[in-house]
Amino acid sequence: MVNSTPLPAVRIAGPDEARVVAALLVEFNREYGTPTPEVDVLTRRLRRLLADRSTFALLAGRPEIGVALVSLRTSVWYEGPVATLDELYVGPQQRSRGLGARLLAAVEAEVRRRGGEVVEINVDGDGGGAPRFYERHGYRNTEVGDDTPLLYYFRELT
Known part of the structure; x- marks a missing residue:
C-alpha cells in the first residue's frame, strides 16, 4: 500500500535550530x-x-524528520562556490516516500541560489542504498569522459 500522506515542507535552518540539526545528525x-x-x-x-554563509542546513517537517547539511567553499575550477553535501538523513520510519529526493532537490536549489555550480557528495563504500540513490538523481563517481572511479582520501590532523 502506497503512503499518500503529503511530504513535509523543507526549510532552511537558522542558528537557533542548531540543536534540532545536531540531534538528527547524532541519530544518523x-x-x-x-x-x-x-x-x-x-x-x-x-x-x-x-x-x-559558508554552511547551511535544511530541515524537513515539524517535528523534524530529515536533515541535509551543506558546506560551501571556493574553487579555482568554478566561478561560484562548490557545495559539499556533508550529510543527508531521513528518519527510518519516513524513508522510501520521496523525502530524501525532496531534500536533495532543495539542496541543489539553494546551492544554485547562492551561485554554486556543483554539489559533491562523499558516500561510504558500503553505503547501502546511498550510491544508487545519488546515481538515480544524476550524480556519478567518474569524471566526464573517464570511467575511472573517483576516490576520496582524508587524514585527521589531531
Whole structure:
C-alpha cells in the first residue's frame, strides 16, 4: 500500500535550530554505528557554522524528520562556490516516500541560489542504498569522459 500522506515542507535552518540539526545528525550516526560527538558539542559547532554563509542546513517537517547539511567553499575550477553535501538523513520510519529526493532537490536549489555550480557528495563504500540513490538523481563517481572511479582520501590532523 502506497503512503499518500503529503511530504513535509523543507526549510532552511537558522542558528537557533542548531540543536534540532545536531540531534538528527547524532541519530544518523548512531543508526549506522558511527562514532559521534554528543548533541551539545554539535549544537555549539552548528550555531557558529549556521550563522556563517559558508554552511547551511535544511530541515524537513515539524517535528523534524530529515536533515541535509551543506558546506560551501571556493574553487579555482568554478566561478561560484562548490557545495559539499556533508550529510543527508531521513528518519527510518519516513524513508522510501520521496523525502530524501525532496531534500536533495532543495539542496541543489539553494546551492544554485547562492551561485554554486556543483554539489559533491562523499558516500561510504558500503553505503547501502546511498550510491544508487545519488546515481538515480544524476550524480556519478567518474569524471566526464573517464570511467575511472573517483576516490576520496582524508587524514585527521589531531
